[in-house]
Amino acid sequence: MITMSSMRSHKLILFFAISCLLLHEKCTDASVCKESERKALLEFKHSLQAMDSSGNNALPSWNSEDYCFWFGVYCNSLGYVEMLDFRFRPFVVAGTISPSLLKLHHLTSLNFSSNDFNGSLIPEFFGSLKNLIILDLSNANFRGPIPSLLGNLSMLETLRLGGNGRVFNVGKLEWLSHLSRLKEVDLSFTNLSNANDWSQIINHLPLLQKLNLRDCDLPSISSSSVSLTNSSTSLNTLDLSHNNLPSSAIYPWLFNVSSNLESLDLSNNQLKGPIPDAFGNMMAIKELYLSDNLLILDENQVRGDSVLNEIGKLPDLRALDLGNNLLNGSISKSLGQLSNLKVLRLAGNSFDGDVISEDHFSNFTYLQKLDLSYTSLTLKFTSGWIPPFQPSQLLLCSCKLGPRFPNWIQTHVLNPDVDISSIGYLDISASGISDSLPYWFWDKFQGLSYINMSFNQISGTFPNKSIHIIHLDLSSNNLSGALPRFSLDYFMDMGTINLSKNKFTGSVSPICNITGDGFLALFDLSNNLFSGVVPDCFGSFPFLTALNLGDNSFSGSLPSSLGSLISLEMLSLRGNKFSGELPSSLQNCAKLKFLDLSDNELSGEIPMWIGQKLSSLVFLSLQGNQFRGRLPHQLCGLKYLQILDLSVNKISGTIPPCLNNFTSMAKKESLDRRIEHNILDTGPRFLSLEGVYGEPIWIIQVRYVDEALLTWKGTKQSYPQLGLLLAIDLSCNKLTGEIPEEISSLQELVVLNLSRNLFDGKILQKIGHIRQLEVLDLSRNKFSGNIPTSLSELTFLSNLNLSYNELSGKIPTSTQLQSFDPSSFSHNRGLCGPPISPNCSMVELPPGKPAVGSEEDSDEFMKWFYTGMGLGFAVGLWGFCSVVFFKRSWRHSYYRYMDNAKDWVYVTFVLLKARVVRRIKALSTR
Ligand SMILES: *[C@@H]1O[C@H](CO)[C@@H](O)[C@H](O)[C@H]1NC(C)=O
Ligand SMILES: *[C@@H]1O[C@H](CO)[C@@H](O)[C@H](O)[C@H]1NC(C)=O
Ligand SMILES: *[C@@H]1O[C@H](CO)[C@@H](O)[C@H](O)[C@H]1NC(C)=O
Ligand SMILES: *[C@@H]1O[C@H](CO)[C@@H](O)[C@H](O)[C@H]1NC(C)=O
Ligand SMILES: *[C@@H]1O[C@H](CO)[C@@H](O)[C@H](O)[C@H]1NC(C)=O
Ligand SMILES: *[C@@H]1O[C@H](CO)[C@@H](O)[C@H](O)[C@H]1NC(C)=O
Ligand SMILES: *[C@@H]1O[C@H](CO)[C@@H](O)[C@H](O)[C@H]1NC(C)=O
Numbered sequence: 001m002i003t004m005s006s007m008r009s010h011k012l013i014l015f016f017a018i019s020c021l022l023l024h025e026k027c028t029d030a031s032v033c034k035e036s037e038r039k040a041l042l043e044f045k046h047s048l049q050a051m052d053s054s055g056n057n058a059l060p061s062w063n064s065e066d067y068c069f070w071f072g073v074y075c076n077s078l079g080y081v082e083m084l085d086f087r088f089r090p091f092v093v094a095g096t097i098s099p100s101l102l103k104l105h106h107l108t109s110l111n112f113s114s115n116d117f118n119g120s121l122i123p124e125f126f127g128s129l130k131n132l133i134i135l136d137l138s139n140a141n142f143r144g145p146i147p148s149l150l151g152n153l154s155m156l157e158t159l160r161l162g163g164n165g166r167v168f169n170v171g172k173l174e175w176l177s178h179l180s181r182l183k184e185v186d187l188s189f190t191n192l193s194n195a196n197d198w199s200q201i202i203n204h205l206p207l208l209q210k211l212n213l214r215d216c217d218l219p220s221i222s223s224s225s226v227s228l229t230n231s232s233t234s235l236n237t238l239d240l241s242h243n244n245l246p247s248s249a250i251y252p253w254l255f256n257v258s259s260n261l262e263s264l265d266l267s268n269n270q271l272k273g274p275i276p277d278a279f280g281n282m283m284a285i286k287e288l289y290l291s292d293n294l295l296i297l298d299e300n301q302v303r304g305d306s307v308l309n310e311i312g313k314l315p316d317l318r319a320l321d322l323g324n325n326l327l328n329g330s331i332s333k334s335l336g337q338l339s340n341l342k343v344l345r346l347a348g349n350s351f352d353g354d355v356i357s358e359d360h361f362s363n364f365t366y367l368q369k370l371d372l373s374y375t376s377l378t379l380k381f382t383s384g385w386i387p388p389f390q391p392s393q394l395l396l397c398s399c400k401l402g403p404r405f406p407n408w409i410q411t412h413v414l415n416p417d418v419d420i421s422s423i424g425y426l427d428i429s430a431s432g433i434s435d436s437l438p439y440w441f442w443d444k445f446q447g448l449s450y451i452n453m454s455f456n457q458i459s460g461t462f463p464n465k466s467i468h469i470i471h472l473d474l475s476s477n478n479l480s481g482a483l484p485r486f487s488l489d490y491f492m493d494m495g496t497i498n499l500s501k502n503k504f505t506g507s508v509s510p511i512c513n514i515t516g517d518g519f520l521a522l523f524d525l526s527n528n529l530f531s532g533v534v535p536d537c538f539g540s541f542p543f544l545t546a547l548n549l550g551d552n553s554f555s556g557s558l559p560s561s562l563g564s565l566i567s568l569e570m571l572s573l574r575g576n577k578f579s580g581e582l583p584s585s586l587q588n589c590a591k592l593k594f595l596d597l598s599d600n601e602l603s604g605e606i607p608m609w610i611g612q613k614l615s616s617l618v619f620l621s622l623q624g625n626q627f628r629g630r631l632p633h634q635l636c637g638l639k640y641l642q643i644l645d646l647s648v649n650k651i652s653g654t655i656p657p658c659l660n661n662f663t664s665m666a667k668k669e670s671l672d673r674r675i676e677h678n679i680l681d682t683g684p685r686f687l688s689l690e691g692v693y694g695e696p697i698w699i700i701q702v703r704y705v706d707e708a709l710l711t712w713k714g715t716k717q718s719y720p721q722l723g724l725l726l727a728i729d730l731s732c733n734k735l736t737g738e739i740p741e742e743i744s745s746l747q748e749l750v751v752l753n754l755s756r757n758l759f760d761g762k763i764l765q766k767i768g769h770i771r772q773l774e775v776l777d778l779s780r781n782k783f784s785g786n787i788p789t790s791l792s793e794l795t796f797l798s799n800l801n802l803s804y805n806e807l808s809g810k811i812p813t814s815t816q817l818q819s820f821d822p823s824s825f826s827h828n829r830g831l832c833g834p835p836i837s838p839n840c841s842m843v844e845l846p847p848g849k850p851a852v853g854s855e856e857d858s859d860e861f862m863k864w865f866y867t868g869m870g871l872g873f874a875v876g877l878w879g880f881c882s883v884v885f886f887k888r889s890w891r892h893s894y895y896r897y898m899d900n901a902k903d904w905v906y907v908t909f910v911l912l913k914a915r916v917v918r919r920i921k922a923l924s925t926r
Contacts, residue, residue: 043100050091058091083109109134139163151175162188188214215242220249280310291323324348371395402432430455488518496522512537546570587613598623605629611637621645636661654737665746727751768793
């Protein structure tokens with residue numbers, strides 16, 4: 001593109017001469033023409049005001065004499081501007097695009113892709129850049145509508161407008177039909193909901209080879225509009241994914257244009273029913289993506305003598321994705337005939353109990369990526385089997401591989417040079433392995449980009465040497481021994497290490513010796529047997545987002561270098577023996593959302609700076625320590641707080657009335673459903689003198705959902721869904737005075753526990769205003785007077801304890817209050833009426849009920865909790881089978897990418913909801 005053949009140059013000379021004569025009378029010789037081009041470029045630069053990421057002029061080279069050497073400007077052999085292309089150093093635009101571009105008469109290629117035009121409209125004058133062959137405005141933050149004048153660009157062969165987001169409404173596509181030379185069209189991630197002519201228009205583009213309409217809100221093709229003649233048969237790459245298209249809308253048109261298709265993506269639509277035989281006629285097909293639909297195998301298919309057979313005969317198939325459909329029964333052995341297959345994904349279908357044996361895989365010589373996650377498949381190979389393929393990505397989460405460690409994975413290759421996007425990835429989590437880690441494991445697999453073996457019963461220790469890793473999840477196993485020295489190998493990588501729920505012992509001082517060029521982003525050592533003092537060496541983790549050292553046996557004071565963790569969003573040190581005061585350096589961790597220091601031996605006063613400096617806190621628990629003194633009123637500055645647990649301390653004084661500043665508890669809008677950390681590791685990128693540029697080669701996303709503990713009737717229960725449980729627990733302290741009236745404005749509060757304090761006075765009259773209250777425990781205080789009648793307005797109240805106070809009078813009548821157990825009211829001065837006595841003339845105290853934290857209670861908790869959870873639950877939970885994303889195409893903008901990432905997770909989790917619920921129940925009742 002930068003240099004052209006001489007034939008073409010001749011044509012251009014001619015063309016140039018004519019256009020100079022006709023359009024610019026003044027431009028009679030080359031130097032004048034070139035001066036005009038130079039001026040046009042400078043005008044363009046000035047109106048554009050392009051800035052780099054630091055706000056500096058993004059086109060500093062644009063002042064030297066010869067514009068052919070300016071960044072982004074490419075000239076033809078005669079020295080006229082032929083192409084503008086600013087890849088490699090994207091900029092942000094503050095101004096407009098100047099029509100001076102019209103003076104560049106030799107411009108054939110305009111590529112603004114990946115720059116940021118700040119939501120500006122596509123200029124109408126683009127329709128007059130008549131010589132354009134390539135127009136690429138993808139991923140450039142443009143806004144629609146598309147000027148239909150683009151239909152005048154009759155030379156255009158490549159048109160990319162994709163990745164500009166839904167604000168880019170394309171409207172009707174009539175104008176496109178004039179561009180009969182088009183070979184490639186990309187309108188992905190735009191809004192085509194009004195383009196009900198799209199299939200007809202496409203049929204009129206005889207040379208079209210590539211069409212990308214991913215995620216465009218495409219309207220269904222009405223069957224009458226399907227013209228079965230004149231169809232474009234040159235199509236070889238078609239992406240209609242993420243459009244919610246039903247089968248009836250797409251099949252008739254598709255099978256008419258599919259004869260030369262090499263790549264077809266129909267994932268994330270509404271394709272329903274059996275997979276049509278017609279897929280088996282796409283003899284040229286190499287990549288077939290049908291994931292995330294409602295496809296089934298019909299009876300014949302289940303018997304294995306139909307369609308998967310047809311697909312099994314496609315000779316050139318390299319990639320087959322049938323993930324997340326409704327396929328069940330058994331996997332047809334005919335798939336094994338696909339001897340060219342490199343990528344096979346069947347994840348998220350329920351081949352319940354089906355067994356995969358080496359027979360299925362015997363012809364898969366080239367297989368690189370195998371994803372059978374969440375299929376309930378059993379992989380049963382004879383011992384000593386060596387697969388004929390060398391996979392670089394094995395995703396077998398929740399398949400049955402155990403109980404012996406699957407030695408066959410040894411053929412896994414780390415860094416295949418065949419395909420750089422094939423990062424090394426191994427996920428054998430939750431796969432029923434109950435064995436010791438083989439001796440070869442770390443020799444073979446260190447350096448792998450991602451290893452997830454969580455939720456098995458793998459035993460063994462780390463070798464006594466430095467372990468090179470990027471992402472490692474070994475949580476919930478039986479591993480033991482000492483923490484190794486880790487090395488984070490890749491330059492600028494965000495590493496994650498999760499060793500929680502194992503039996504590791506000894507000191508954690510090796511964390512001071514983490515080496516390598518990467519940065520640690522997540523570090524979870526919780527629920528192990530680590531002990532000793534935590535070393536004061538956190539200064540070298542500027543990107544650490546989550547640090548969990550909870551439930552170990554650490555002692556000593558909190559290291560003050562914790563204050564260097566300026567990116568920290570989650571810190572849990574709960575369940576240790578830490579003592580002393582909170583280091584004041586902790587106030588530097590201003591991004592903290594989740595702080596759990598419960599069940600330690602910390603002491604001193606609750607510092608004022610918690611409320612002033614840690615103002616992003618959503619969860620704060622200091623439960624079960626030795627904190628004393630008064631509650632600082634600065635605590636009210638925590639306006640995002642959803643859970644405040646200060647129970648079981650020695651806090652005295654009164655509750656500060658400013659509690660109504662906890663806006664999250666007062667208004668529904670701003671709730672964090674869960675505190676979740678997405679560590680996005682964008683992998684290596686190209687490096688040049690101008691800096692890091694280009695698209696990341698791959699992306700791994702590690703999700704980490706904070707899990708909070710709350711005491712429920714004496715037992716600690718864990719729950720991952722904040723936002724459903726807004727709670728204040730100040731029980732077991734020495735607090736005095738009345739409940740401040742302001743608390744009644746916390747309308748979203750679900751749990752209020754003030755029991756076991758020295759509160760007195762009357763119960764707040766307006767308590768009924770806390771409309772969402774489900775749990776109210778005021779027991780063991782000195783409350784007196786009547787029970788306020790507004791209490792009977794709390795329709796969600798399911799747990800009430802007013803026992804051991806000095807209350808008197810009649811219990812207000814409502815079906816609600818009368819349905820509680822009499823023990824809720826026991827041991828008061830003189831309460832009467834149902835449920836404790838038939839009427840107020842015969843007052844009698846029923847005996848108290850001692851049960852605390854029984855099995856029954858926790859069952860009740862789970863029931864209550866899951867009922868309340870509803871849909872929210874389905875999204876993002878637990879770390880096992882963490883999510884990884886592989887780049888297939890990066891033609892869409894980053895924010896869309898994130899949206900899709902969420903969809904992906906959502907789908908996965910909806911499918912697995914039942915299973916996960918069972919697992920959580922099993923775990924939480926352990
Ligand atoms: C335009 O530039 C982007 C990089 O910014 C590149 O990926 C794309 O292929 C280019 N478009 C064309 C049509 O060459
Ligand atoms: C982008 O546009 C918005 C208004 O649409 C404006 O406020 C903002 O300053 C613009 N950004 C730049 C860098 O020009
Ligand atoms: C664009 O094409 C339309 C017809 O489609 C024509 O009327 C108009 O003059 C053309 N505009 C330019 C600037 O060439
Ligand atoms: C797409 O545009 C239509 C109107 O043309 C609008 O109703 C619809 O909400 C838009 N879709 C999205 C996702 O913004
Ligand atoms: C493997 O290929 C051979 C030869 O093409 C064929 O006979 C055999 O059935 C294939 N195996 C499977 C499992 O499909
Ligand atoms: C670990 O780090 C400490 C201090 O940073 C250093 O004194 C010690 O030698 C290191 N140990 C190893 C094995 O590198
Ligand atoms: C409570 O909120 C108000 C208004 O947002 C603010 O002026 C006040 O300082 C806050 N009080 C405390 C103690 O943070």
